[in-house]
Amino acid sequence: MKDSLEQGAFTIIETLLDNGYEAYLVGGCVRDKQLNRRVKDYDIATSALPERVERLFARTIPTGLQHGTVTVVIDGQPYEVTTFRKEDAYENYRRPTEVQYIDSLVEDLQRRDFTMNAMAIDHEGRLLDPFHGMEDLSNGILRCVGEAGERFQEDALRMLRCVRFAAEYQLSIEERTWAALLDNAPLLKHIAMERVRMELERMMSGASPSLALELLASSQLLQHTKIPLLLAGIHKVTKLNNVSQLNAPMECWAYLYLLLEAEQQSAEEELRQLTFSKQQVDAVKLPLAAAEFMASGLGSGSIEELERQWKLAVIQYGKDAMITLAHILTVDPAASESKGLTGSAGRILGQQGLHWLEEIPVDKLSGLHISGGEVISRMAVPAGPWVANVLQQLLREAALGSLANEKDVLLDRAEQIYKEHYSSGT
Ligand code: ATP
Ligand code: MG
Numbered sequence: 001m002k003d004s005l006e007q008g009a010f011t012i013i014e015t016l017l018d019n020g021y022e023a024y025l026v027g028g029c030v031r032d033k034q035l036n037r038r039v040k041d042y043d044i045a046t047s048a049l050p051e052r053v054e055r056l057f058a059r060t061i062p063t064g065l066q067h068g069t070v071t072v073v074i075d076g077q078p079y080e081v082t083t084f085r086k087e088d089a090y091e092n093y094r095r096p097t098e099v100q101y102i103d104s105l106v107e108d109l110q111r112r113d114f115t116m117n118a119m120a121i122d123h124e125g126r127l128l129d130p131f132h133g134m135e136d137l138s139n140g141i142l143r144c145v146g147e148a149g150e151r152f153q154e155d156a157l158r159m160l161r162c163v164r165f166a167a168e169y170q171l172s173i174e175e176r177t178w179a180a181l182l183d184n185a186p187l188l189k190h191i192a193m194e195r196v197r198m199e200l201e202r203m204m205s206g207a208s209p210s211l212a213l214e215l216l217a218s219s220q221l222l223q224h225t226k227i228p229l230l231l232a233g234i235h236k237v238t239k240l241n242n243v244s245q246l247n248a249p250m251e252c253w254a255y256l257y258l259l260l261e262a263e264q265q266s267a268e269e270e271l272r273q274l275t276f277s278k279q280q281v282d283a284v285k286l287p288l289a290a291a292e293f294m295a296s297g298l299g300s301g302s303i304e305e306l307e308r309q310w311k312l313a314v315i316q317y318g319k320d321a322m323i324t325l326a327h328i329l330t331v332d333p334a335a336s337e338s339k340g341l342t343g344s345a346g347r348i349l350g351q352q353g354l355h356w357l358e359e360i361p362v363d364k365l366s367g368l369h370i371s372g373g374e375v376i377s378r379m380a381v382p383a384g385p386w387v388a389n390v391l392q393q394l395l396r397e398a399a400l401g402s403l404a405n406e407k408d409v410l411l412d413r414a415e416q417i418y419k420e421h422y423s424s425g426t
Contacts, residue, residue: 008074009042012081013123015056021048022084024105024120024128031116034127034134035169044072044081045120047103053081067099084108093156093190106130110145113158114165118145142171148180156187159221160199167203167212181219188224196225197274204252210244213256227273230262245331248324250283255328257288261338264288286321287328288339293317294325294349295340306348308400310356314363315399326353362398362405365391370410378411379418386422390414 002010009025016023023046029039046053050070054060059073068083085099086107102108105120105128112118115133122128136143142165144151144158152159159181166173173181188196203212216222217235225232234240237259243252257267268285276284290313297309314322326349328335333346341349362368372387394410394417397403403413 004075005077006039006042008077009044009079010123011074012044012057012072012079016044016046016048016053016081017123019048019052019056021046021052022103022105023048023081024122026082026109026120027112027117030119030121030127031133031137033121034119034137042079044079045084045105045108046081047084047105049083049101053083068101085111087111087154090154093153093187095155095157112145113151113155113161115143115145116165116169136174137169137171140171141174142166142169142177143174144177144180148174148177149184152180152184153187156184156191157195157199159184159188159219160191160196163212163215163219163221164199164203164206166215167208168206170208170211173215178219181221185219185221186224188221189226191226193225193227193273194275197276200231200274201249204249208244209249209252210240210242213240213243229274230260230266230270231256233260239332242331246327248327250280251324251327254284254287254324255332255335257284258291258328258335258338262288264292283320283324286317287324290317290321290325291336291339291341294345295336298341298345301342301345303348303352306345307352307356310349310353311360311399312396314357314360315395319357319363322353322357326350326357329353359401360399361401362395365395367405368395368398368410369405369407370394370414374407374411375414375418378415381418381423386418389421390417393417 013023013025023044025042026045027043029042032039048056050065050068053070053072054062057072061071061073061078063069063071063080068085070081071078072081084102084105084107086102087095087099109118109120109130115131115136118131119133120128127134131145142162162173162177162181165171203209206212213234217240220235222229222234223232234256239259243255246252246255264285267288268281271281271284293313293316294309297312298305310322329346329350333350334343336346337343368391372391375387375390376383394403394414397413398405403409
């Protein structure tokens with residue numbers, strides 16, 4: 001049974017055939033269908049030129065006309081329809097900006113990266129597999145189409161795709177493909193950091209981040225990025241296995257940087273260079289900063305002290321950062337040893353951290369049942385930096401549970417703090 005997404009793809013293929021053109025399903029959708037995996041999107045290759053495709057369908061978007069790609073919209077769903085093409089002039093180890101249209105499916109499949117990505121399905125559902133992708137898949141092998149070295153030299157991004165696909169589909173990389181990857185690893189320096197980030201992100205959110213990292217480590221591929229990365233040191237990290245136990249990609253990143261013993265600032269800089277969003281950068285840097293803060297404020301390391309410091313960290317770095325840190329310490333209590341937090345402290349935080357987090361009655365200034373204005377009018381003193389400081393102190397005490405989050409109680413305590421610290425002459 002075809003679902004409606006697949007139905008739409010066949011509608012496009014039929015329309016092209018009815019008009020005298022060839023058309024096939026190609027690429028990832030063919031691979032995933034053969035593996036009984038969920039297909040995310042259907043791509044179609046056709047002998048029709050892009051202008052022709054545009055005229056044959058009511059709704060189209062000129063997504064990548066210079067590459068021969070037109071997006072056709074059927075029932076609100078987009079499909080990429082690409083004219084059979086060859087890419088002869090590769091520039092700077094990336095795919096070319098100009099393509100040459102051809103009329104042969106097999107030649108189109110030949111320009112594709114791996115045998116499992118170079119299969120097609122025709123309008124009757126028959127598999128066309130000139131490069132024996134199915135045979136490789138059933139043997140659990142990832143192999144370049146043609147001469148692997150040439151293929152990586154044409155487009156160095158394929159080396160990262162190779163690692164990603166091997167991890168995602170649990171395939172072993174065919175011997176010559178692997179040898180070519182090792183030989184050509186230095187070409188990765190031609191690839192924009194943004195493309196590197198996109199591949200790394202997909203590895204981390206994929207089926208097996210730890211396998212991807214192991215392959216990155218054993219190939220030392222990341223030693224050759226355009227901008228040098230701390231991540232290049234992952235071959236020295238022995239606990240890559242654990243990464244797969246974390247459930248959010250940014251948690252994996254935070255854990256990796258802890259294992260790499262990265263300073264928060266260097267990690268932050270690196271994530272920026274990789275063009276991660278500010279939100280993603282924060283999701284990594286705040287847990288790192290919180291781990292440092294946890295370690296810095298500890299004396300005896302008693303449970304009471306850990307709890308207090310943890311709750312103070314929650315107000316300072318936010319709940320999300322502390323949830324991440326708790327998850328990491330659950331997976332690996334020794335994760336932040338480089339920050340000075342012992343394994344036994346890490347174990348307690350991994351066990352208690354989330355519970356302590358829930359216990360906190362208020363963790364943000366906006367949650368205090370009092371405003372700066374109310375504090376000012378109570379004291380009848382002009383506003384100044386003291387207001388924020390008093391509010392912060394109230395928040396700490398309320399978060400730790402030593403002060404009720406009630407207006408009158410807070411106001412009385414505000415007055416007391418003000419008198420202790422700010423009023424001269426009394
Ligand atoms: P997924 O979308 O799950 O990552 P995919 O195979 O669909 O996998 P895409 O990047 O969407 O990957 O590309 C679609 C197809 O285009 C691939 O299956 C492959 O045939 C071809 N392709 C994509 N990128 C390259 C590349 N850098 N070199 C050669 N062929 C490529
Ligand atoms: Mg795809």
